Amino acid sequence: MRLQKYIIISCIIILILSLIGIFATEQNNKFYDLSTGVFTGVVLTGMTSIILFLYEKNKIINKLYNNFAEIYFTLCVIDKNLGNFLIKKEITDMNFRINYKLTMEIINTIKEFDFDEYTSFFDSKFNSLLEQFLSFNLKLYNLHNIVGERNQGVLYHELTLKDLELKRLQGIAEQMLLPYEQQVINDREALLILIGKLHEYVVSLKLELTSNLTKLDNYHKFKISWDGRKSLLEKQVQELS
Structure with a gap:
């Protein structure tokens, strides 16, 4: 993209110079022919570069659309997982770990798209859209970090539960275990609150991404509109066991 942009700019400059040359050398056949030859070559090169551009x-726009549609699907899966997690309140590392893996998939999808591939060329509207997606990427990295922290919290809670059970098996009196058990319960409630806030964050990311993809769809007019694709993706998520 950047190469075509520079070629087009160069062609415009040479085109102007060759036009000046044509008019300036109209009485000189030798230089006139040279100027017209350069003009013709530049026009052909410029047209080819514009087509390639x-x-x-x-x-690149289609790749951007497809990549972030895939990210939307993954966010929907995480949303569903967290919702079920909060309903069942079964805090186990095995259940929660899948969300961390899913955010890792999101990060890998982000890395597949190189925003530097596209350099603006008299297209401020698309530049604005790119900036919004770039800003959204930072929030996805933040999501990955938060899920990692919550995953550590879930793992720690699971270990404390096992430790509590081990103490019971060792014959330690229940009366002595009450303070420890209460602390485990308090930690569990605090963890559920944090996971609830994480769930809200995921929902907000889905809404923001929907807004960004709607704008991109309005800009480019894809064969399958974002509303249609969004419905299909959400249906696929609902069908997941």
Whole structure:
């Protein structure tokens, strides 16, 4: 993309110079022919570069759309997992670990798209959209970090439960275990609150991504509109066991 942009700019400059040359050397056949030859070559090169530029731009926009549609699907799965987690309140590392793996998939999807591939060329609207997606990427990295922290919290809670059970098996009196058990219960409630806030954060990310993809769809007019694709993705999530 950047190469085509520079070629187009160079062609415009040479085109202007060759036009000046054509008019300035109209009485000199030798230089006139040279100027017209340069003009023709520059026009052909410029047209080819513009076609390649538009082709690459279209390819990149579709890649952006597909990648973030995939991210939306993953966010929906995380949303569903956290919702079930909060309803059942079964705090186990095995149940929660899947969410960390899913956020890792999101990060890998982000890395597949190189925002530097596209350099603006008289297209402030698309530049604005790119900035919104770039800003959203930072929030996805933040999500990954938060899920990692909650995963550690879930693992710690599971270990304390096992430790409590071990103490019971060792014959330690229940009366002596009451303070420890109460602390485990308090930690569990605090952890559920944090996971609830995480769930709210995921929902907010889904809404923001929906807004961004709607804007991108309005800009490019994809064959399958975002509303249609969003419905299909959400249906697929609901069908997951």
